[in-house]
Amino acid sequence: MTASGPDGPADRSPGGPEDPRPTVTPTRYRDLGGIAVVATLLGNILVQLTYSYLPGLPVAAGVTVGLLGVAEIVGGVLLRRRIEHRHGAPPVPALVAARAVLLAKASSVGGAVLTGLWAGVLLHTLPRASVVVAAAADSVSAGIGLVCALLLVGGALWLEHCCRAPDDRDDDPGGGDPRPTA
Template sequence: MTTTRPRDLLLAFVVAGVVGNLLVLLTYGTLPSFPAPAGATLGVLGLAEAAAGWVLKGRVDRRPGSKPVEPLVAARAVLVAKASALGGALVAGLWAGLLLYVAPRAGSVTAAASDTVAAVVGLVCALVLVAGALWLEHCCRAPDDPEDPDAVR
């Protein structure tokens, strides 16, 4: 399994941002207002994935006092991390699309001002999810075997 490439996440972010901006452009007048903590759940998930990464890193590195990690547990964690990174990039793109629409109108439209706060919170929390997922994926990498003389360093 390969690591998540930043360009794939950036592509997902940009495509979702363009689509989100077009959807908001066409339907903003009919949408209800966005609550400020709407995207906070993603931030909590990102922090949980980062914490899981710290725990798994100790187990993968075989630190004293920690149980070795089962290969299937590490594979599942990587699967969750890859899905969360892509999902977080997509949702961050949607929040960015909303932000690009409402931020210029925040001074003149009251609803746009409150939606700007929600979009910023959602964007930041989605990026926290991406960062936590990438950290979890990084922590699940197998350590280099120091006894292998043919290992590339």
């Protein structure tokens, strides 16, 4: 289907260069890294300004995020089995796959923000841990939070990867479409 636009004919075929339908692209690692760096800087500034007023950091805050990451990893494995129709698994409705991809994308961004914030806390507390008792305890909590936030990012990226259609190939030299099933 070709439509004529102000600059001449435009290719509006499905998958064409000017396809008006929205597409979902794989999450880029550099975007997540940039988010984490900005969150680290902002988090460190915030902690430096308010550390004396903050209560002790609970370990449970980081562990909760880690549990979400584990849940996404398990969900990805189970969803992948259904997408590939392994062992007679029922097919995945398109809306379920789309929701899983959106959850994965949101979780990866949220995990990157939390990774940066925990890293910002660690940058402030770790150098003071040998002098200030509260900083030592907060360093442990922040370290656990950082590891668990990274687990959330990894789980989200795994879930997103698991939602890709079986015929998608990242290493396809012919330029295969790496978009998730959505």
